[in-house]
Amino acid sequence: MSSELDPKLKVKVRRLNANGRERERMHGLNRALDKLRQFVPLTTQHQKLSKIETLRLARNYIAALERMLATGIQPTPLEYAHQLSLGLSQTTTNMLANLLQVQPRLLLAASTSFSPSSMCSTSPRCAPLSSTYQHATPSEMFHPMFQPAQLNMSSPILPQSQSIPLPIPISSAYSDLSSDGSFDSVCGYPMAYSHS
Template sequence: MRPTDTSNFAPAEISKRKIRRVKANGRERARMHGLNDALDNLREYIPITTKHQKLSKIETLRLARNYINALQQMLQTNEQPTPLEYAHTLANGLSQTTTNMLANLLQVQPRHLLPPSQFDMFSDAPLFPQHPQNLQNPPHHQSFCPSSESPTSSSCSPPQYYYSPNQPSAAPLQATCDLAQYQQMYLQNPNRFSSYSP
């Protein structure tokens, strides 16, 4: 087989390669535009929206995964987690910067969301007060409101941090009393929350 003489075809081949490269670049740009548009849409449905800060692609996907897990847990247990429990679920595998934003958004201490090995470096104290009589029903699961008042109308009801299905991009509702205040109040006077009478 005689070798192919490319001297006469080199310019045509180069031209074809350039055309193929231009088309490939155009397809890649279109793909990236589609991906970015999809991620921008996803960012409007996760707890940290673009109104707070625009997350990277990988952080957006990780937070979306954690948010879906949190919603699944709520559906399975039919219970509302505490802000700290909710924050732990959302912060799984996220960077420290994103974790700090979640902590600020949910009004919990960022150090409470650190891995156990890192948390031990800052404090050996437990996250919640441990009292034998309250092990079955920890204080952070109670509404801390008089029985004559509606928990949903009291200013001391647990923080509300879930999103309305009709307003997915809205910021969480802020509570008057946060989790740290509940803990401090309970430590100062544990019997205070069991002495209410109708």
Template sequence: MRPTDTSNFAPAEISKRKIRRVKANGRERARMHGLNDALDNLREYIPITTKHQKLSKIETLRLARNYINALQQMLQTNEQPTPLEYAHTLANGLSQTTTNMLANLLQVQPRHLLPPSQFDMFSDAPLFPQHPQHLQNPPHHQSFCPSSESPTSSSCSPPQYYYSPNQPSAAPLQATCELAQYQQMYLQNPNRFSSYSP
């Protein structure tokens, strides 16, 4: 847009135009300050707060929308989703960077949150490392799952809380029940599995 030629305007008209432009700029600055303040306030209530990494305006709004949807589903079903289901709901439509942060907070593998087209690229990758140390030293979070000695427990109990600004950490990691049982079986009788080839 070409600048307005003010050579044909009277000094009074030029002064009025400058005043209107200054007022318009002031209103725009006030509007942007109000918008930024509102977004900063919103960031205090979404799962990723300013304690982690400041999201862009559009990412903040998208995550807030997904967070509302997740809370609505919990109210409608009266059930807590698994960390993976919760992460899927929150990551809908978000960038890969934000998705990775959510995966880290909820302690799920980021590749499980990839779209199907991208997930196929990593489908051949092992879900757990094939390193013997993870069997010899099972992680502490396996205690969240029932042991193999409790046949009445068919699934892991849902987490008791989900991440909120007042909570210093994400929801506890829910280990896969089958993996925990296999680990315990291996520790009790490692010779049983020695005949199996990888």
């Protein structure tokens, strides 16, 4: 009788251990996503994003920052909102439009005439959608707790005297990573914030 219980008990113990490992893995993933949510334009002050929306928004945010660095051009709020909302749900897109003070109708109209390939990420210069939209100030585009480096750039979107805040150097960002790839401290990435 005890020999029959032994294999069943071992299976149960193995299953409990596997469940514990999976639970711990999911807790770690959720903690990492919560940290990531602190660095995307829609922060925890807003409605909590799903895991997939958080990852998509982070991907779009990184692409938008790369484009700003590559072109030296700060996008209009409409362009920025469009770049951030690619592939996101209508709810998240509306939150981004509200955050950047862009009418959702304009964002929808721009998305029908503005394909991802027209973002010209490899091109040195990108034409703005329109110069009629109100231009965002650095305080509207970046979170106030960060003091990004200032760089004067010539741009068809910004007057020459206006400086563009840029994110910290990539090497500085990675210095906050621990050996297991998690963030030990808050990185100085710029992020948009609500005007409330």
